[in-house]
Amino acid sequence: MKNPLLYRLSQFIAFLMGARVFVTLLLTFALYVSTFFLFNQEESLIKFVFDFKAHGIIFCSILSILAGGIINQFYDREKDQVTKPFRTRIQNFLKQKYFLYAYLILNLVSLSIAAMISMRVFFFFLVYQFLMWLYSHKLSKIMIVNNLTFVGLSLYPFFGMLVYYRTFSFYILLMSLFIFLMLLIIDVLKDTLTKNADKIFGYQTIANTFSSRITDTVIVLLLLAAQVSTGMIIIKVGLKSIMSYYFGFSIFVQIISVFFVLNKTKNSKFINLNMLRIWIFVGIISMLANGINQHYFS
Known part of the structure; x- marks a missing residue:
């Protein structure tokens, strides 16, 4: 008989790996560092801490990146079974439908927050989420386009913060x-x-x-x-x-x-x-x- 606690823990780890949470944490750290020390040339630390619009945009980025990781592993699942067997075995503790539910929820929450900030931010993230789905579904299989799109999407949130602070x-x-x-x-x-x-x-x-x-x-x-x-x-x-x-x-x-x-x-x-x-x-x-x-x- 399965240990319920161990099984739930395995499912939680499966979700973390499926959503590529650890990569997202690194990107979050990079976003905050580059935003405050590179793009933000005028605000003090105190003003930045209370700049809820900037934090909202970064939070929307985090949710969208997590959703992108989920949809990417959904389409790459067969290949990952060959190239990343250990991670795939762990992800199998959680059914794919739950990953898709999480994908939809993360995107919807991100867009809802973005809409509360402004319609421009909403459309910025709507385009981002569409491009991540398109990359996972089609573009990742097209030579050269896959590499350029992957790098472009990795830098997309940073471009958003650059535009927000108008630091060119x-x-x-x-x-x-x-x-x-x-x-x-x-x-x-x-x-x-x-x-x-x-x-x-x-x-x-x-x-x-x-x-x-x-x-x-x-x-x-x-x-x-x-x-x-x-x-x-x-x-x-x-x-x-x-x-x-x-x-x-x-x-x-x-x-x-x-x-x-x-x-x-x-x-x-x-x-x-x-x-x-x-x-x-x-x-x-x-x-x-x-x-x-x-x-x-x-």
């Missing part, structure tokens, strides 16, 4: 280009690890359409483009802050990444992928440290 500058443009290229490289690298399963289930990617040599060339070219954008940021701001040192070290990380791409050892792709993911997280921490230093110690 050449520095932010260069930072956006850097992050876009790094996330694109990560997504293409991820496809190289799942190319066989992608091909079986009809996902067209650069990795399973072209040869390994062409795929590696594409990744190296993207890394070179990322190095150019990184160099432009350093030229723009100089080496005088925590973030500028982060970008300085980014060039070395990108060079190491090129080495891993050209290195054909067994785990080089996996190590490369996780190194770049960790480096993105280091960037968020660097932005936080840089913001605290500028706001409170300068």
Whole structure:
């Protein structure tokens, strides 16, 4: 006989993994850090804390991202059984219909809050949710479009906060280009690890359409483009802050990444992928440290 408490706990963990809650928590942290220390150039911490409209937009983003994770795993379920068997087994503790109920509820709550903020915010999130469904249903199987759409949707909430605060500058443009290229490289690298399963289930990617040599060339070219954008940021701001040192070290990380791409050892792709993911997280921490230093110690 099943232990009811253990079974409910398993269902709860299944929901957390199905909704990709841990990824959402990281994005939430990144949203708050970038909003206060990058986009928000005028408000003090006290004013920001009581800026309920900004918190409402971020909360709508969180709910929409959770819903997007659910609908993505719903459409990717067959592929995930091959590429992520452990996570799939845990998710099987909860029936798919409950994931769909949660998907609808999260989207409806998000849109309701957005409508209370303004109709522009409502339509912003309506478009976001539609694009996430379209990506999961169709676009994720179209070569190149899948990578560009995935990265675009990852950055969509940040664009919303940028528009909200109307903070446009050449520095932010260069930072956006850097992050876009790094996330694109990560997504293409991820496809190289799942190319066989992608091909079986009809996902067209650069990795399973072209040869390994062409795929590696594409990744190296993207890394070179990322190095150019990184160099432009350093030229723009100089080496005088925590973030500028982060970008300085980014060039070395990108060079190491090129080495891993050209290195054909067994785990080089996996190590490369996780190194770049960790480096993105280091960037968020660097932005936080840089913001605290500028706001409170300068």
